[in-house]
Amino acid sequence: MTQGRSNSSMVLQELLLEQRDAFGPGSRILVTSRDQQVLNQEVDATYEVKALNHMDALQLFKTKAFKKTCPTIDHIHLLGRMVTYTKGNPLALVVLGSALCDKSKEDWYSASNGLGQIQNVEILNVLRVSFDGLNTEQRSIFLHIACFFKGINRLHFTRILENKCPAVHYYISVLIDKSLVLASDNILGMHDLLQEMAYSIVHEESEDPGERSRLFDPEDIYKVLKENKGTKRVKGICLDMSKSRKMSLKTDSFAGMNCLEFLIFYNPSYFEVEKNRVHLPHSGLEYLSNELRYFHWDGFPSKSLPQDFSAENLVQFDFSESKVEKLWSGKQNLLNLKAINLSSSRCLTELPDLSKAINLEYINLSGCESLKRVPSSFQHLEKLKCLDLTDCHNLITLPRRIDSKCLEQLFITGCSNVRNCPETYADIGYLDLSGTSVEKVPLSIKLRQISLIGCKNITKFPVISENIRVLLLDRTAIEEVPSSIEFLTNLVSLHMFDCKRLSKLPSSICKLKFLENFYLSGCSKLETFPEIKRPMKSLRTLYLGRTAIKKLPSSIRHQKSLIFLELDGASIKELPELPPSLCILSARDCESLETISSSTLSQSIRLNLANCFRFDQNAIMEDMQLKIQSGNIGDMFQILSPGSEIPHWFFNRSWGSSVAIQLPSDCHKLKAIAFCLIVHHTVPLNDLLQEDKAINIKWQCHAKRNNCEQDDIIFRTECEMYNFQDSKMHDSDHMLLWHENWKEDSFSKYSDKEITFEFYPKAKAKSFDRNTSEMELREIEKHCKVKSGGVYLLFDENPHLFSISDEDLSDQEDDYYSLYSSSSSAEDSGDEIDHENDDSKSGKTSPATSFFSHRKGYLLLLCFLTFAYFFLSWTSQFCFAPQFIPPPPT
Template identity: 35%
Template sequence: MASSSSSDWEFDVFLSFRGTDTRNTFTGHLNTALKSKGIRTFIDDKELRRGEDISSTLFTTIEKSRCSTVVLSECYATSKWCLEELVKMLECKTTIKQRVVPIFYHVDPSDVRGQGGSFGQALDAHKKNLKIEEKQLQRWSAALTEVGNLSGWDLGNKSEAQLILDIVADISKYLNCASSNNAQNLVGVDSCIKESESVLCFESTDVRMIGICGMSGIGKTALARSIYERFSDKFEGCCFLTNVGNVEREGTDYWKKDLLSSVLKDNDIDVTITSIKTRLGSKKVLIVVDNVSHQLTMKTLIGKHDWFGPQSRIIITTRNKRFLSGMDAMYEVQKLQDDKVVELFNHCAFRKDHPAESFERFSLRFIAYAQGLPLALEVLGSSLYKKDQDYWKSKLDELEKTLDKEIQGVLQKSFDELNDNEKDIFLDIACFFKCSNKDHIMKILESCNLFPGSGIENLIDRFLITFSCEKLEMHDLLQKMGWKIVTQTSKEPGKRGRLWMQDHICHVLEKNTGTKEVKGIFLNLFGLKEIHFTTEAFARMNRLRLLKVYESNLSDDSDSESTSRKRKCKMRFSDDFEFHSDELRYLYWHEYPLQTLPSHFKPKNLVCLCMPYSQITELWKGSQVCENLKFLDLSNSKFLMETPDFSRITNLEALVLDGCTNLCHLHSSLGRLRKLAFLSVSNCIKLRDFPAIYELVSVQTLDLSGCSNLQKFPDISQHMPCLSKLYLDGTAITEIPASIAYASELVLLDLTNCKELKFLPSSIAKLTLLRILTLSGCSKLGKFQQNSGNLDRLVELKADGSTIRQPPSSRAVLRNHKASA
């Protein structure tokens, strides 16, 4: 939620009075009483009155106040300053519906409206001043008449103390009502307040500390302010500490004193813990501490529950969820939903509920750009107010290239609070790895010594990234913020740490301007006709750790063959091309056009090597020391005939060779990869033999589907405790070895269209965790072995297109199966 105006009220009450009459008496006491209820008052400093000319700043202050209270004392009209204030307040009453509350302090209302008594005498005195024009006198007289006719407060026979209590109660009621009526200007605030009430638990007598959290610009402060204004009259003392993020600069004692003086209305404050507990321990208080950015603030400023009286509520707003671990409850502010997004943008851009028809198309683009972030909707909408279509279009073009400066400033506060390690992780994700698998990213970043285990969790806690469906996500505007931070490091792209914009990368490669500062390059070739890769261009980029070359006009890369055929960019290489970087951790090159990796390439630090649809015939000569390599993907490399020697790639976790249609030989060392968890060689139609499985003790998924010439599945020589999915569909195997029993954790076995398969071994009965067994199209497969009926976990058996007419003999244990025999 957020205000639909670019600026909120700065004050609740503007106090107008004659200082010599009431500053240290009635008006001073009224000001104290209002503040004790959390009402923001403006009372001018007498030191500011250096002359009798009212300042434009004071006029602006009146305009930014919700209501004005005029203390009409005997000498009020003697001040030209007071009379000018009165004229301005009554003008705001007409133009912006500001409430004006007159207080007739020891004066008769009839003297005010008729300019009798001291008011008449004051105006007569002004007439004698030759510097005052007649028009000005007439304005003052009209203002006195108008305010004298307003319903107000008269001291009468009341005590001043009682009158002040009545006035404060009346103003509190008005402000709460105004806040409620103004909810339409705080789009989405009503629903948020209702949700937050459940965690505030006003009916509970306990002291409760509540955290409000969310990303920068999401509306945390707006919600906290709305709660404060709506419920402050229920408390004996209130305080709203704005933006305490500067606690390190100003010190916690400064903020403690501010808090205590606001709640207790006493500037002579001892800020020791004992004093705080003594002064606040019996009071029911509402305290909001806004924008906490340091853990120290939590410990020293708001302390513990026993600092405050029963039914007190302490509200903390922060961009860091981790700070709220000790809170009684937490409320996370979410981005605005569709209807509220449209409502807020229209309020800001058009000052009405719907856009002009001619602007509707542009409005939708701005709304999509903001992605539900109130800050962006407010800033952009307000900047477009009363602008023509040409300006709107120009602004959209500008936003495609850069982030609005005001939005950047707010969002970057979260980034600036990170340590150097976390900044590197954030920028890598923003520039290269948004929407990528978390585990995959962590392994790459870990190899770069960036400690992603704690770093990524801290970024999530700070709402800079999110984790959903195994992927790391990021708000588009946060990503744009990251891009801008990188581009601001240098005007020369070759001196920046990360390159992802096509024109910048082409400039670096063509002009050979790369430097050791470049740590990552992600080049999308889409739209390029030709590009030349030279050894010289990479020569000085000797700290390059991330390199990706691909071609896609989609938001996610497409590795499909149909997309590949449409690509037009020609990649040309200098003779004896080299990367000149031993620091590479991640190398992804779609359609790599060379037959092998560069001869001097040293993959000792490489963690991920992905070259789908490549022209590679041989990855490298002999064996390479690749102790850090965990992912190897050569899928659809149709010229690859044999795999490399894996004997020195001991930490490999995933191997993908799908669609390598000329692959004939898998190196025998493959069977010794103890850490391999995923192995897929599907549709390798020339593969006839699979190496002996010696030590694949970590394999979870083994996919040999579509290997139509594979006639034998190897014996399993020892227990395979992790294998849960085995795909042999479409192979030419004639039997399943009895050693399949070693795969005791197998959950899925797919033998679809194994047309040469004649029988299943009796040992299959030992696969007690098997849930899905697919035998469809196994036309030569006979009945189950008589003693193969202990598959008590089986829930799905498919055997259509086979000769099987009944499931295993022990039908009772298959009561949950869905057979399609």
């Protein structure tokens, strides 16, 4: 324990124990400390001071930099850069702001350009107090993290140092307690100012970079290596090759650094065109320090390591995308070695003898395309946890057995020449044999998850451990699922995508009480799904697309946990009653589908019926009208189906992508919003969309501000319209109908005002895809057009129950359909629809004016017609504010 900590503890103990009675009842005593351990005694609660958010940081900085004055235009655009640099650190904000108070514009620009290069002495001196209170090993670990390992996983860092410094885990905790190091999600980090302090401490060691303990500046490293100025004082080198000049090293560039422990040449940029800017002679290096513990060199350019190199102290080496053909010859004492990464080393033909690497845990050989044989010494690696041989396309020979009982993951993915899987008695978490030629899985393997995707030699359902939880059998040649599947009682996910020979499922499959996800899409010979005699209480997702199933079992309505049902491209004709839990039903490209159960429309559900051209839309629209206007519908409802007309009961409608509405005086009673859009595509979507891309419909509502050109945005939102690759949805109109119960008070201040709803398509990548550019997404959007739209507002309690006569409704619909028929010519000529001029020229009273002048009579007529047609008393539960669209100008 340091003297500083002892003194702090003694003062705190005296204050809170011996003198606690000196404070009056209700007193609150605040104690601040850089050391969390000091606060772990005799305090009631501990609060960790967080970094200030941007707005608070900006306010604090302005208070110190300008005092009572206001920032000028010259200062404003520099403020954000200053505040961002401090990352919310109050000390840095106060010191930097005070330093710039009353300074000239030139001083501000100079300070801004020097951020991160010119260390502020006052800040660093305050921060260094905590560092000076550390012991020698703690200081060394702090500098290692700051200079080499910021951003590394804490467990990995501990693994690298624990053989030399057994207390490394504890020392990291000390650094965290003193707020010198952060560990968010087990990732080690620190504030940039603390890292600058660490750099400053290293620079103080010597003016000559070759005499410093740690090298991290690209220019310093260039100078030391090019001029062979490295000495035994250098313990570590960390070079960001993306920031380095090109350099060709000599065979003896590392000759003087015989105490080197960390050698890190990395390239952080995935898109870097020239990944390796450091080149070696054809003969490679003659010398490397035998003290090396961590050796990381992306794209290592030599065929092998130096002949005399001893890997005795080596804990981990990473040679991703290297030119290595063979690491070394003969046996080495590899007692400390725990991890090897030679991924994508395409020239690697031979692995060294690793029989003495008894502590080896991780081996990554993925993408080593020239490797044909894994040595038998792998069999004796008793602590091996993960072996990755993914895409070793020429690999033929594997050890017959792997004795490690610690083995958790084994990847042989894409090794098409491998016919046999090694036996092991470990309880493997994940075994991936996808794309191999294996015919069966060894019975000795206890599995929790296995992938046999694309194993065309698998013709029978595998006999595997009853502990299996995830079973991936996509694109295998399996013809039948045995009735014994019911004994896989722990099975959670069963994937059988595109099993083209599968023709039958046993009824016992419905006894899997823990099955959550069942994927059968693409099983084109599968004609029936078994009746579910007892509810599968855990089943949440069911994929039956592109199968020959024509009818779903009626018992599906009892699957109360089912939330997603996929039937895309299936031969199904009608959908029975579905469970009320269902949230998403995708039945696109079901060309035979005609009807769905009306009960489905009362749920909160998203229906995708794209390209279901036989589907009876009229019947469902009548049902939708009743349910929406009566409020007898789920919180959120969405349906996409073929259609080219907005339903007549959407009185607020218009051609194009925006709809304007005059709100009533009591719009705070808004209960629900529905909109209906007609969307058109000019290009087949499979030419534009892929599985990781989607088209969404974004919409926003805005109102004019008084005496202001800019509108008030009342709200923005979006709904996913579709996300698929092989849809035929093009050159035809589709209707998107969306309804949501409205729980916000967004409209209350816009009573009696006009608001506008705008709708527009938005393409986006569902996940990271470096091949997708913003330009490509915008190109997708160009081919999706909102032709027309309608909005319906439902209010709670209806003191303003509006009505409309059949004659007026007929006139309105005639106007609307004439607008459709003439829209193309009007749109092409760029003409605008002028509501007022149309009315004045014709001399007619607008339908809306006539509507309101005869309100009482029309109300009685509407009540009578409603009773006669629907036999339901629902007129007292809704209102709408009609807005009629006149025909386009002639």
